[in-house]
């Protein structure tokens with residue numbers, strides 16, 4: 001048995017010796033509370049995500065709880081097997097498939113541990129479905145602002161953003177604390193770390209001290225190029241968030257790891273932030289004769305007062321819906337055009353929200369009369385046009401017309 005080579009984070013590099021699948025599976029079954037599937041059907045099912053890539057895993061384990069994750073990881077370490085966390089497998093770039101052991105968090109570790117409405121925070125397990133958190137938050141007039149188009153199945157696996165990110169930011173902006181497990185078995189609770197806390201970690205010694213010190217040294221070495229070259233764009237969701245380690249960002253290991261996509265640690269638990277939900281909302285839909293004109297007008301809407309959400313789609317989406325024989329009711333409410341912008345505005349009253357949407361419509365030039373909806377059902381229907389297009393976007397050989 002080879003031990004492989006551990007990196008700073010403890011993630012293991014695959015070494016040359018092939019893993020003995022039978023014995024690995026046997027140890028997992030014996031030592032881990034959870035489901036262990038090494039049969040061909042399971043391996044086939046987990047070989048795909050929402051991308052074009054295909055990687056057949058060694059096998060799949062679905063641990064019951066955090067201790068079971070640690071037990072499973074210990075077995076994988078013993079056999080030098082690569083590991084990969086997986087939520088709902090909607091990754092678009094192949095990040096949810098690998099030839100190692102897949103840890104499926106969606107099966108058993110999908111609960112809300114606790115929700116504190118006063119603090120506006122929720123402690124959640126890593127396989128939680130986005131909509132479940134949103135529904136729980138809504139009961140307290142709170143909103144979890146990250147809502148990618150896959151919100152009815154996706155979880156917090158990566159640094160996604162969605163329709164309401166203009167209001168509440170990306171996943172990284174809404175994760176306050178992470179409990180993580182490194183490949184070598186080190187379990188840590190991470191957040192922003194001031195100097196006093198940093199010194200405490202160093203004084204505690206062991207692997208956490210080593211990890212913190214090496215990250216601090218990495219940060220000090222590359223601080224200037226990170227400051228200079230990290231693109232300052234709202235939707236930067238790929239790559240490590242090394243900028244979060246900068247002193248002016250509080251040496252925040254949590255933020256640095258969001259979007260690490262299993263390459264550094266497995267996330268066992270997260271504390272998420274919720275925001276006050278605007279009491280009332282109104283939606284504006286503007287149709288354009290060309291996609292490029294719609295794109296040019298994004299900035300006109302982006303700075304709007306109490307803007308909560310901004311989305312776009314083009315006629316390809318509508319054509320694909322028709323190809324699939326779908327005609328969501330909201331389609332009849334969409335103004336004429338071949339590309340559309342949808343914007344949502346908040347207000348303390350329905351009238352106020354509607355007024356904001358109407359005021360915004362005055363800032364854009366469009367041949368067709370923009371539509372403003374204050375009725376909640378009609379708002380949902382028109383939003384559903386864009387959302388449901390996700391379901392029907394994949395027509396073989398045809399572009400989806402969606403931005404993500």
Ligand SMILES: Cc1cc2nc3c(=O)[nH]c(=O)nc-3n(C[C@H](O)[C@H](O)[C@H](O)COP(=O)(O)OP(=O)(O)OC[C@H]3O[C@@H](n4cnc5c(N)ncnc54)[C@H](O)[C@@H]3O)c2cc1C
Pocket residue numbers: 049050084085086087088089090091092095096105126127147148149150153154155156157158159160161162163260261262263265266267268390404
């Ligand atoms: C049709 C469609 C529409 C989409 N729309 C949007 C959109 O509007 N906005 C947007 O931002 N994204 C969008 N996405 C992509 C988006 O990133 C994913 O849908 C979603 O965020 C991934 O969540 P998931 O639970 O499926 O994670 P997975 O795909 O299961 O995993 C994603 C990554 O996280 C890692 N991971 C999972 N669990 C853990 C864990 N416990 N610890 C450490 N790492 C872990 C995985 O290894 C993987 O690298 C879309 C995808 C699809 C298919």
